[in-house]
Amino acid sequence: MTLFEIKAFTNGNFFTLGLMLIGPIGGLMLFSVLHRLRGGVISERVRQAGASVILNSFLKEYGYWWLQVPARVLVALKVHPTQVTLGGMTVVLMGSALVGAGFLGLGGLAILLGSLSDMLDGIVARERGLTSTAGEFIDSFVDRYTDFGVFIGLGVLYRHEPAILCAVVAAAFGAVVVSYARAKAEAVGVMDVPKGPMQRAERAVLLGFGIYLSPFAQRLWAPWGDTPWLAAGICALIAVLANISAIQMARYTTAALRRRDSERHDDRARGI
Numbered sequence: 001m002t003l004f005e006i007k008a009f010t011n012g013n014f015f016t017l018g019l020m021l022i023g024p025i026g027g028l029m030l031f032s033v034l035h036r037l038r039g040g041v042i043s044e045r046v047r048q049a050g051a052s053v054i055l056n057s058f059l060k061e062y063g064y065w066w067l068q069v070p071a072r073v074l075v076a077l078k079v080h081p082t083q084v085t086l087g088g089m090t091v092v093l094m095g096s097a098l099v100g101a102g103f104l105g106l107g108g109l110a111i112l113l114g115s116l117s118d119m120l121d122g123i124v125a126r127e128r129g130l131t132s133t134a135g136e137f138i139d140s141f142v143d144r145y146t147d148f149g150v151f152i153g154l155g156v157l158y159r160h161e162p163a164i165l166c167a168v169v170a171a172a173f174g175a176v177v178v179s180y181a182r183a184k185a186e187a188v189g190v191m192d193v194p195k196g197p198m199q200r201a202e203r204a205v206l207l208g209f210g211i212y213l214s215p216f217a218q219r220l221w222a223p224w225g226d227t228p229w230l231a232a233g234i235c236a237l238i239a240v241l242a243n244i245s246a247i248q249m250a251r252y253t254t255a256a257l258r259r260r261d262s263e264r265h266d267d268r269a270r271g272i
Contacts, residue, residue: 011105011215020109024066031062045122052195054202063119071123081125081135085142088117092146096153099211104157104228108212111150115204118143140183143200147175150207154235161227167236174242175203181249190256196245203238210234 035058046060074084095110121139125131151172158164178198185193214228222229 011103014216016105017216027066028062031065034065035061052197052199052202054197055205060201063116064123067116067120067123071120071127074120074124075127078128079124081121081128081130082138084117084121084124085139088114088121089142089146089149090114091117093149096149099150099153100156102157104211104214104231107153108208108210108214111204111211112208114146115201115208118200118204140179144176144179147179147200147203148172151175154207154211154231157228158232161232164227164232164235167232167239170239171235171242174198174239174246175200177246178242178249181246181253185249185253188253188257189260190253193249193252193256196241196248198238198241198245203242206234206238207231 042057042061043064046057046064091110091114093114095107095114098104098107098110101107118139121135122131125135151168154168155165158168178196179200182193182195185191210231210233211228214230217230218226218228
């Protein structure tokens with residue numbers, strides 16, 4: 001099979017789309033029943049991760065439930081959580097390269113699957129009793145490479161579309177600043193900074209599905225010729241929401257630090 005045939009088969013092929021959706025949709029129906037029977041209880045890890053308009057608590061619970069089987073396999077094989085993290089990064093970077101080459105079907109699917117490691121490595125670490133601050137640092141460090149990898153792939157894809165390329169760059173800036181704002185806030189002791197609507201999980205889901213579904217959307221409506229408009233629209237959405245999230249986090253952190261400084265000044269004035 002030639003590269004052109006592979007591209008034609010994976011980009012916008014409704015048969016492959018059906019195969020891809022059977023498992024997740026069937027699993028979602030089963031999980032919905034089980035979740036209702038359990039009284040709709042939300043686990044502590046989901047509460048800590050937080051919910052958003054894009055990924056609510058129910059969908060995050062479903063994600064963790066869906067990953068239990070591969071996690072048990074990895075635990076049985078004694079795979080280290082860091083290996084899961086690095087493996088996920090490799091898959092995402094490969095998917096990003098495919099996106100840049102125009103293989104949106106394969107690339108989007110690889111980005112989605114590789115991004116699951118962001119949840120999977122934590123499950124494996126907890127099951128094996130290997131949770132650590134070093135592991136959390138490695139996970140966060142690797143996330144920055146995968147974030148940039150996806151945006152670089154999109155930048156190559158849209159290299160001849162200046163307006164869309166600007167949206168990709170703005171989305172990349174937003175993703176970086178959101179991560180930096182959270183890390184800096186926690187470093188100065190502001191631990192309750194609001195997460196905002198566009199964290200890494202939301203970006204990964206939107207980008208993965210947006211890229212994968214772009215060829216299908218192109219078949220239904222092609223306002224800009226051969227330019228994949230759905231992925232471009234997702235980049236524009238991320239550019240707006242991620243930068244809004246970053247600004248909200250910066251404002252909250254600044255206000256919290258000013259209150260702290262004011263309290264310390266008052267304490268010194270009272271001689272405490």
